[in-house]
Amino acid sequence: MYEAQRALASPVRNPRMATVIGRLLGAAFLICFGTGLYSHFLQEPLDWMRFATRPEFLYQVTQGTHIVAGIACFPLLLAKLYIVFPALFAFPPVRGLVHFLERASIALFVGASLVQITIGLLNTYQWYPWPFPFRQVHFALGWVLIGLLVIHIGVKLPVITRYWSKDSPGSDHLEDAVSNNRASNAEAVRLWGSTRPGGVTGRVLDYIDATPRSRTRVSRRGFLVTIGVATTAVVGLTAGQTFTPLNAVNLFGPRKKGVGQQGVPVNRTSEQAKVADAAMAAGWTLTVAVAGTERSFTRSELLALPQTEVQLPIACVEGWSQMAYWRGVRLSDLADLMSADPDTSFRLISLEERGSFSKTEMGREYVRDPLTLVALELNGETLDLEHGYPARMIAPGRPGVLQTKWLSRIEAI
Amino acid sequence: MTTITTGLNPPPAGIAPSTSRRMRSIRLALVGVGVLLLAWGAFVLFDSVRLTRIPGVALWIVAAIVLHDAILAPIVFAFGIALRRVGRRVTGTVIAIVQGAIVVGSIVSLIAVPTMVAKNFAPANATVLPLNYGLNLAIFWLVLALTTVGLSVWAFLRWQSPVTTFPDDSGR
DSSP, X not given: OHHHHHHHOOTTOSHHHHHHHHHHHHHHHHHHHHHHHHHHHHHSOOTTOOOOOOSTTHHHHHHHHHHHHHHHHHHHHHHHHHHHGGGGGOSSSOOSHHHHHHHHHHHHHHHHHHHHHHHHHHHTTTOOOSSSOHHHHHHHHHHHHHHHXXXXXXXXXXXXXXXXXXXXGGGGGHHHHHHHHHHHHHHHHHHHSOSOOOHHHHHHHHHHHTSOOOOHHHHHHHHHHHHHHHHHHHHHTTGGGTOGGGGXXXXXXXXXXXXXXXXXXXXXXXXXXXXXXXXXXXXXXXXEXXXXXXXXXXHHHHHHSOOEXXXXXXXXXXXXXXXXXXXXXXXXXXXXXXXXXXXXXXXXXXXXXXXXXXXXEEOHHHHTOTTOEEEEEETTEEOOGGGTTTOEEEOTTOBGGGSOSSEEEEEEO | OOOOOOTTSOOOOOOOHHHHHHHHHHHHHHHHXXXXXXXXXXXXXXXXXXGGGHHHHHHHHHHHHHIIIIIIHHHHHHHHHHHHHHTTTSOHHHHHHHHHHHHHHHXXXXXXXXXXXXXXXXXXXXXXXXXXXXXXXXXXXXXXXXXXXXXXXXXXXXXXXXXXXXXGGTOO
């Protein structure tokens, strides 16, 4: 164990580095948790919750940031694990109950973090090679990880404060960290006669010892620059699916702006939703039900109502988003037509019979927003079937799964 | 039993008793709040995921630890050793540049390769994974390799030239 720690010693592996990278990783975790909670409650609001409808790109930014911060966690987490790797070989392995709990919490923290960012990444392209449901586990692990993060900060607080800034008391003595290790080598020789086991292990360790050590300053700077470049690369080369200025260098994003029917990517298809026949049927109507009164509108009746054009992004939980022009009937106009109370929330029902978002609810703040439309046209054309023909919902600042496609019925709650 | 101190667990510094008492209560509070959040997360997990699926979650968490600690980390370690030996005659800066480039390329590949694999499994629709990720990754590695060669030559000329010496890089 001791030999392993010594062999792994490196100028990069010190508590100041662990603090520097740990801060960034901790910030990324908090950003992911906050934006994740926001997205969760948009989809499953508690009764008293009301949400901001402006800026209209709010969800595009929060969820895009969720994915970007999650991707940034890959280099940051690997860097953090690289720095603290020798701690795996702490000796003695367990010094008592508290120490055992601390190590167990770190093991869970490492494992759960790796799983969380991996399933999150794969979910962005709807690939689910694991034996459990994504949404529920990702949400639960979010709480678990934030709990473990707070515990970890509590446990390591003395180290964190000691190495917080360049001028902190510990940072002056960083050189000691590596040389300490070498010094305690001498101590080990004194205690046990030899530090060196014989046989193959000994020869492997000799080989490692004979390897030139890298220079302290070069390897520390090199490490930080490397992690900085890696983080910039993975973020910069994928975030174009959300943030337009990076569209040109979107090499690895799972979506591409402008790729899709009418220039808009698609999430759930009409085939998956099994709605093609019902949506293309000549007898389709949109039924609006308010306080016992029901009225059905054909598509041409909807087109005969005052039309409004809005520019709104469609922004998906998977992180991609696409700005588009939508034209259709204001939902608030429809509500007024039906003499709905201004405080009414609505339930939106799709032609889709199964699927977790076939029936969703829309709070009054969205119902009464002038940008919320029953959309009939997209980017100057009749709405494509894949985008929800004959009519779909589009509202500012909501996740794509709530922008109900293939509308069938809207009812006051 | 002797405890060997490593850089990662430094001995406590001489902190004034009042600071240390405050530190102690802050730490206890943080650990307490963390345990509550952790317990809530566990409750949410057991409440929303069927019991038969929980072992799958545990298996993935354990597999992630094994994959990192027993496979990835040793490979990285061996790579570092090999590179330092191969480059023993080259200045540390060049090694750092090459090492950095390999790490950057590997991390970007880690993000990119799964998209190539997933694309083979017929994505949900044509707008999911629409790019040629293999080609893009090849282009990325090419640009990375050219940049690395350029930077290495520059560093070699700058730091290995017998005429100039740079004191700021001379010692540890």
